[in-house]
Amino acid sequence: MRDVSTLLDMANVNMALRNRKTGFDRDSSFGKSDRDDRLSQVCAIAHVKVLPIQSRSFPFLSGPHFLTDGIVDDKTIRGAREAKIPLRKFTEQFKEAFFEDIETLRIKRADEFPAATDQLYIDKMIEMIAILISRGFAYQAEDKSVYFRINKFPGYGRLAHFDLTQLQSTGRVKHDEYDKEHIGDFALWKAWDEEDGDVGWESPWGRGRPGWHIECSAMATALLGEQIDIHCGGVDNIFPHHEAEIAQAEGVTGKKFVRYWLHCAHLLVDGQKMSKSLGNFYTLPDLLEKGYTGREIRYALMRVHYRAPLNFTWGGMNEARESLGRIDDWLARLRETAAEKIDKEKNTTHPDQQFEQALDDDLNISSALGFLFESIRETNRAMDRGELDSASANSWLNWWERVNSVLDLETEAEVVVPAEVAQFAKDRENARREKNWKRGDELRDRISALGWEVRDTKDGQKLTPRGRSG
RNA sequence: GGCGGGGUAGCCAAGUGGUAAGGUCGCGGUCUGCAAAACCGCUAUUCGCGGGUUCGAUUCCCGCCCCCGCCUCCA
Structure with missing residues (x-):
C-alpha cells in the first residue's frame, strides 16, 4: 500500500451533467464549429471513462482523493438566471444526476466533494490570488479582473508542450484581450458584470467571481496539501486548465504541484463524436432503459486503457454482457467446487500476481483482464478434468475477491427466480x-x-x- | 501549421529486437436425449504505408497517410 493523494478534475463532468439533465442545446457562438458536439462527448456515459481510474483502479494505493466541483462559469450562471433559480439550487440538480450515475456504475465515492462556491474555498482562492499578486505572478487589469501573468512563470506550457510564442488565437475569445498584458494571461478573478446577476463574492479587487482554473488549485491544495501525487482529467483539459493549475499552485507554493498526470482519452460512439444531431447521443439512463445494467456498462467502458480512445458500440455492450456471463459461470462453478470438501490428491493451482502487476503498469486493464480470462480457462479446464480441489478453488475465490475489489463486476444480490x-x-x-x-x-x-x-x-x-x- | 494520443484478425484489444495475450463473433469437435455451459481445434506468414538499421522489426530510426484531441479565459 502506498499513500497517495489523487484529484479528479470535474471540469468535463460538469458540462456533461448539464447536458444530461437539462438537455441544453447551445449554439456554437465562439467561431469553432462542432462546439456542441465536442461538449457532448463528455456527457454522462463518457465521464466514467475517467472515474474508475481515479476511484477504484488504484487497487493498491490508499489515501485521500476527491472530486472537484467547480461550476461558476458563464453558462451555468446564465442557466440559473434563465431558470430563475439560485445558482446553488441550479447546480444541485447536476450533482444529484452525477451521484445517481456513479452509483449505477459502481464508482467508488470520493472522500470529499468540495464545492467551489463554499465560502471556505472562495476565501482560499482569494488568499492564493493575493499571494500571486504580491509575488508578481498576477495583476489587476483595467477591466478590474485579475489575471495570471504567464510570462512570469517559465514553466507555463510545459505540460502541453506548447511554445507560447507560437500560440495562435483561434478567435474563440471574444473580449478581454485588450486589458491583458499577454494574450495567454488567464483570469484568476473575474470582475462582476450585469450578466452575473446576483452571483458574486466580495474580494480585495471588488465584487466578482473566481476564474475557472483557480477553483481547482485552491480546493486541491486545501484538501490534499501543496503537493499531490496523481491528478486525473481529460486530455482536452491539459491546456489551458491543467497548465493553469500548475502555474497557480506552484506560483503560490514554489513546490512541484503534481507528480503524475493521468489524462484520459475521449469517448467515441460508433466511431464518431457523440452528438445529438448524429443520433448517437446516449446518457446513462438511456442505456439502462435499453436493458443494460450498470455493471455491463461499467465493464464496457472500463475494459479499454484510459489513454486509448474508447469506441462505444452496441456490439461492444453485448460483448461486455457475454464476457461477464463467462465470469459469472466461472464463479458459480468455482464456488461449487470449493464447497465440495473433497481433498483428494489433486493438482493444486495458485493464482499469481499478474493481475496486480498489469494494473501497476500504468493501469493496463486489458492486460489485467487478459490474465483474468486466461485464469478462467485454466481453472475451468482443471474443473472439467476434476482436478481442482476445494482448497485450490478457495484460493482462486480469494484471488477473485482481490481482483473484484478493483473491478467490482460481480452480480448484485441473488437473482430471484419468479x-x-x-x-x-x-x-x-x-x-x-x-x-x-x-x-x-x-x-x-x-x-x-x-x-x-x-x-x-x-x-x-x-x-x-x-x-x-x- | 505546432503539440499530444491512436491506427494489431469480422469487431474490441494486449504485447515484445527473435518470430503475434485475451475477449467477442463464426465454423468444426468432445459432452448432452437435444440444447446450454465448459473444454479442444480452426479463424492475422502478419501488426496503417514506404524506406533504413539489424543475422532478425509489429517492436528502433527516417519519411508519409488516416482518425481523435488541444492550440487561452467555452467549462
Whole structure:
C-alpha cells in the first residue's frame, strides 16, 4: 500500500451533467464549429471513462482523493438566471444526476466533494490570488479582473508542450484581450458584470467571481496539501486548465504541484463524436432503459486503457454482457467446487500476481483482464478434468475477491427466480425424468420466453436470467 | 501549421529486437436425449504505408497517410 493523494478534475463532468439533465442545446457562438458536439462527448456515459481510474483502479494505493466541483462559469450562471433559480439550487440538480450515475456504475465515492462556491474555498482562492499578486505572478487589469501573468512563470506550457510564442488565437475569445498584458494571461478573478446577476463574492479587487482554473488549485491544495501525487482529467483539459493549475499552485507554493498526470482519452460512439444531431447521443439512463445494467456498462467502458480512445458500440455492450456471463459461470462453478470438501490428491493451482502487476503498469486493464480470462480457462479446464480441489478453488475465490475489489463486476444480490419460471422448471424436471423430451423442450421454450435460460447439468437444472444481467 | 494520443484478425484489444495475450463473433469437435455451459481445434506468414538499421522489426530510426484531441479565459 502506498499513500497517495489523487484529484479528479470535474471540469468535463460538469458540462456533461448539464447536458444530461437539462438537455441544453447551445449554439456554437465562439467561431469553432462542432462546439456542441465536442461538449457532448463528455456527457454522462463518457465521464466514467475517467472515474474508475481515479476511484477504484488504484487497487493498491490508499489515501485521500476527491472530486472537484467547480461550476461558476458563464453558462451555468446564465442557466440559473434563465431558470430563475439560485445558482446553488441550479447546480444541485447536476450533482444529484452525477451521484445517481456513479452509483449505477459502481464508482467508488470520493472522500470529499468540495464545492467551489463554499465560502471556505472562495476565501482560499482569494488568499492564493493575493499571494500571486504580491509575488508578481498576477495583476489587476483595467477591466478590474485579475489575471495570471504567464510570462512570469517559465514553466507555463510545459505540460502541453506548447511554445507560447507560437500560440495562435483561434478567435474563440471574444473580449478581454485588450486589458491583458499577454494574450495567454488567464483570469484568476473575474470582475462582476450585469450578466452575473446576483452571483458574486466580495474580494480585495471588488465584487466578482473566481476564474475557472483557480477553483481547482485552491480546493486541491486545501484538501490534499501543496503537493499531490496523481491528478486525473481529460486530455482536452491539459491546456489551458491543467497548465493553469500548475502555474497557480506552484506560483503560490514554489513546490512541484503534481507528480503524475493521468489524462484520459475521449469517448467515441460508433466511431464518431457523440452528438445529438448524429443520433448517437446516449446518457446513462438511456442505456439502462435499453436493458443494460450498470455493471455491463461499467465493464464496457472500463475494459479499454484510459489513454486509448474508447469506441462505444452496441456490439461492444453485448460483448461486455457475454464476457461477464463467462465470469459469472466461472464463479458459480468455482464456488461449487470449493464447497465440495473433497481433498483428494489433486493438482493444486495458485493464482499469481499478474493481475496486480498489469494494473501497476500504468493501469493496463486489458492486460489485467487478459490474465483474468486466461485464469478462467485454466481453472475451468482443471474443473472439467476434476482436478481442482476445494482448497485450490478457495484460493482462486480469494484471488477473485482481490481482483473484484478493483473491478467490482460481480452480480448484485441473488437473482430471484419468479414463481412461474420455477414451476415450469419443476414440470420440466418431471417430464425429463420420464424422458418426455417433447414436453421438456416445450417447457424450456416457455421458460426462455420469460427471459430465463435453463441448463441441464449433472446436478440438475440451472436457471439463469438471459443476458445474465445483475 | 505546432503539440499530444491512436491506427494489431469480422469487431474490441494486449504485447515484445527473435518470430503475434485475451475477449467477442463464426465454423468444426468432445459432452448432452437435444440444447446450454465448459473444454479442444480452426479463424492475422502478419501488426496503417514506404524506406533504413539489424543475422532478425509489429517492436528502433527516417519519411508519409488516416482518425481523435488541444492550440487561452467555452467549462
